[in-house]
Amino acid sequence: MMVGSSPPVLLDASCGVSQVDSQGMHCSSQADSTWKLERPLGSSESSYYLPSRANGVNDMYLHLGFIAPEHVVRRARVRMVWAILRVRHPLLASKVVMHDYDDVRFVFTPPQSPEEALVDADCNLEYKASTKDDLIDSYLNGTRTLSNERLSYLLMSPGGTSLPTPPLTPGSISESTSDEREYPSYHHDLMICATHFLGDGMALHQFANDFFGLLGSSKTASDLEAQLKEELCSRWGRDSITTAALPNALEDNFHVDQNRWRRAVEKVDFQLSQQALVGGHAFRRQAKQPRHTIVPTVSYDPERTKEILKKCKARGVSVSAALFAVCNIAWAKMCSEKQDLPMMMYSALNLRPYFTVKPANDSYWFLAVGYFNVILPTFIPRSIDISSVFWHRARAAKEQSTRAAKNRMIVSRSLLMAEERGQRARLWAKEDDERERGTFVPPLPPPAMAADTAPRSPSAALIGLSLLGNLDGIYKHGAFPPIKLHTLTTGSRQRSGGMLLFGYTFAGKLWISLGYDVNGFEKQLPFDFYVHILEQLTPLANSDESISTLVSCLQASSSFRAAASVSGLWEPHYRARYTICDPEKEQFRKQSTGGNLRLMYLERRRIDQKALDILSKIVMERGDGRLERAREINTMFSFDAWNALEIAASYPLPEIFNEPGVQERRPVPSHAVPTRYWAQMLLGAIARSHAISTWGKLISNDTPKAFELSFACVSSFFVYPPTKLEELTALCKAYFIERQIPLDPAEFTSDSATLGLVCSSICDFLWSCGFEAADGQQFHLLQTRLPHLFLTTHKATIPISIVYVFVCIAQKMGITAAPVNFPVRVIAVVSSPDPDVSDIFVDVFGSRAQAILSLRDDIPPLLIRAGITPTSMLRHITPASCASMLIRTSRNILASFSTMPSSVASEDVLHTAFYASLVVNVIFMHDDRYLLSIIQHINRFLLDLFPVLVDSLSHILNPHLREQLMTHCMAVVEGEKEAAATFHPRSTLTREVKFFVGMIFKHAAYGYVGYIYGWDPSCAAAEDWIHQMGVDSLSRGRHQPFYHAFTQSGSQRYVAEDNIMATCLESADIHRILTDAPVAGRYFEDLIQVDGRARFLLSPELNAAYPDDEAFGDKWLRQGDE
DSSP: OOOOOOOOEEEOTTOOSOEEOTTSOEEOOOSSSOOEEEEEOOHHHHHHHHHHHHHOTTOEEEEEEEEEEGGGGOHHHHHHHHHHHHHHSGGGGOEEEEEETTEEEEEEOOOSSHHHHHHHHHHTEEEOOOOHHHHHHHHHHSSOSOOSSOSEEEEEEOOSOOOOOOOOOGGGOSOOOSOOOOOOEEEEEEEEEEOTTTOOHHHHHHHHHHHHHHHTSSOOHHHHHHHHHHHHHHHHSGGGTTTOOOOOOGGGGSOOOOOHHHHHHHHHHHHHHHHTOOEEOOOOBOSOOOOOEEOOEEEEOHHHHHHHHHHHHHTTOOHHHHHHHHHHHHHHHHOOSOTTSOEEEEEEEEOGGGOOSOOSSOOOOSOOEEEEEEEEOSOOOTTSOHHHHHHHHHHHHHHHHHHHHHOTTHHHHHHHHHHHHHHHHHHHHHHHHHHHHTOOOOOOOOOOOOTTSOOOOOEEOSEEEEEEEEGGGTOOGGGOTTOEEEEEEEEEOOOTTOEEEEEEEETTEEEEEEEEETTSBOTHHHHHHHHHHHTTSOOOSSOSHHHHHHHHHHHHOHHHHHHHTOHHHHHHHHHHHOOOOOHHHHHHHHHHHTTOHHHHHHHHHHHHHHHHHHHHHHHHOOTTHHHHHHHHHHHHTGGGGHHHHHHHTTOOOOGGGSOTTOOOOSOOOTTHHHHHHHHHHHHHHHHHHHHHHHHHHHTTOOOGGGHHHHHHTTGGGGTOOOOOOHHHHHHHHHHHHHTTOOOOHHHHTTOHHHHHHHHHHHHHHHHHTTOEEOOGGGGGOGGGGOHHHHTTTOOEEOHHHHHHHHHHHHHHTTOEEEEEOOSSSOEEEEEOSSTTSOOEEEOSTTTTTOOEEOTTTTHHHHHHHTTOOGGGSGGGSSBOOHHHHHHHHHHHHHHHHHHSOTTSSOHHHHHHHHHHHHHHHHHHHOOHHHHHHHHHHGGGGGGGIIIIIIIIIGGGSOHHHHHHHHHHHHHHHHHHHHHHTOOOOGGGOSSOOOSOTTBEEEETTTOOEEEEEEEESSOOSOHHHHHHTTGGGSTTTTSSOEEEEEETTOOEEEEEGGGEEEOOOOHHHHHHHHHHOTTHHHHEEEEEEETTEEEEEEOHHHHHHSTTHHHHHHHHHHHTTO
16 A cells, blocks of 8 residues: 555544544544644555554664763663654654554654653663674574564663662752763664665664764763754644654655656566566575574674775775675685576665655665665686686675675665565465464465466576675764764574675774574575685685684674684684794694694694784893794794784884875784894794704705705895795796607606706796896896896896706706805706716807816816916816805805995995805805804894804814803893993983984085984993094094984984984985885884974884983973073
């Protein structure tokens, strides 16, 4: 039945007899002065009301978790706000009276006083000490909360201390007006309950925003009481009787053209649109069991949400459209039948924008939903990347959604659908009641279909999606400052076998929840569906976003937990995050977990957390304690801690350090800069400890097979874990296959010519990959000596480096190859297991001209020209040991310092290369001069002291060198202890120290820019240095403050106060601070520049050592020298 647009009947004492008007609306006399409003339910409302009568099907709820002070959620205040909103929105306080299936009415009795409004609000308000999950479970699966007499209800589960409820006497409406002091905040849970025929999701969320807007406002109890009185009088006072009205039914919000031709066209259009809804898939239901609804909910953190939104925007779709595609792909992966039929999903459409009738009541609490469907293919093409299929389906979902919303017939289709739903609901309600009374008579079966009538296509919907969009557009969080909303869950009581997916953005996070009847489906179906949805989470190496979703699933429900526990789901996340491990410990993890990637992932995360806890302590403390902690990291975890430390070493920086135009979305952690520095130091200690252990094994077991790893360990000093050349080898094999060059060692090692072809072809492959012989100035670059560089950015390299690449590839292809420590330049030798095939010498560096060298014709002349006598030639053409190649590389590195331009490499790189060369020579040459140089440089690699020098290096040295090393190391430890016990408070100074740690200065004499990281009240340098530097010739000589500083390149300086001039930095210099002078990260956290003055904010280490300098520097920055 279509409801007319006439205003509701007003019932008051003037109605003397019972009457029924032409619209079927009732008016009856009242014995007292109470007056009432009523109106019939429209077809949409009836379609929701009639099925709800028995068990509350479709009764809505909205749960909101929030943090607020205790006084904000006291019952008296909540009751007052609830009363105001029930007065403002009359359907919330209405009742439903059913006279017949065609005559169901809302009846609203306005409160006669504020006290009556409060009593009504209190009767529909409950304070209950329950968790969120218990509140929701009780509402969805327990006895129905709502009824014909109660269409709305509030449940509050307060945190903090509970207080007694104030009495509801007329004289005690107001709360205390005394000022509320600063109260601690607690977590609270609110649940708003309402029947679905009362309104929809948009009404529910707008109501929640208004509720918190009043609750968290600055209004006092008296202010709220005055508002209640004012709204009650203006809306429902005796003067309002002639204008008062209830909100319209959905159907009454449109002007309906009664032209019969138009009506006929609309009906045909509606029928055609319904026939186009083809869906051949549905979840298999199981035998009827008691309904039990759960709503497992997962959320993506704000950063992940931003990335998802950004990715969707770049693809031209919304998150809502992407969720349709997620469900489609998930079902397609698990579906093995009827793939020729599409799958159909339905969703709700907000009809408010299409209203053409001005409402008589300004309440937004009314039902205004229509429906549309999205139909997508079920199959997944094998020839197309799954990602491309996904985004194509998402765009198709967007197009269908847009087409439905913009269709010119949207209003007529919605009205006709509402009418059809209403008619079905009345028919089914009558049938249900007759079955219950035992009077039901089954209808006659429909007539048989004519033979020539085409069978109707299936029209089953797989799942419904309630896509609420960005709810932060509704919730004005800034309008209620004392309240912080953080969690939102919504849903409704379902019929048996119900399922509905919700997607929305709230509090900056994307939320996805699935409400369904766990007893309504075959057990495996929801499980499989979850698994395939979760498979679409993108693995992320340096973020917890995707994995947090899996963890949320583990905590959401037993079904989600089972789905999220599938080992295969965790594999891509494990492989993405954990690229490096300790091989022995990894093997033990596999055995102890049975290879379960979820358990392995969680175990690695526990290791990560322990490592990060130790890292945090290193950042916060001074002295020798951090040296022991570095040892602990290396001993307990080694490479198992690598990936976590690598993430910490790349934490986002404070904005001032970022390059222009770089938008860092991740929040900057506390102490991010020093954390990055110490994480990098720990990574270096782990890598260098492993490198030295690897080199130590060469002393007793130096074989050609050790060449690849031992040479790669040179890069370990630069915090590059040793990598192998599998990828380059695979490319080489592909190169061979394309050119039909033999790959089977049995084939090419038995013939000298074929083996020579293979060797020269490997050389050709290297040239094709960009490797080439360095010449001129390039030949002397440090970068040509370091594997992590000559394998990537500096492929124009020197002989020993390119021979290393050649030998490694050859060995992986089954060839016996080794380097030869040939004078002038290193070459390679290739041997065959066949004694009839002679060794082949390969000049890889010169292979563009001649790759294969003849032992008879080419090798002797080259050796003679190098000054090698015939009797000594043999040792220059035998395979070289790995140790000899490392020594030769170290000498090449040291030689490059005198020939390489100073601007080519940073000081940090130079010191690291020097360190690596010193260690190689100490191990294999046993020279104590190198040992002393290591100790002199150890402050740059402070965390190496125990794990690298004491625990690794000392064990492979001879007793004499070991004793020297331990003595030097213990001296460093004592120095660290002394430094930790030393403080520099300004309050104890007898001489003014004008400047401070963290200050940026320009040297008055030499013009370089430096950063102060320490000071002495007078010159504390050795007497020799004082004389050498002419300190006493300064105007104040040695009796003035001196400052420890380092330059923009990282060089350390000791500067007299006379030479300090304040300055600031250009943007380009700021962005390079931590690159050119990494040690700045140890001492400073951020940078502030004001009016030509600049200072760094101090790290915890410097703050402890110079406790007054942070405040001193801040004052200087604001006030200048005054």
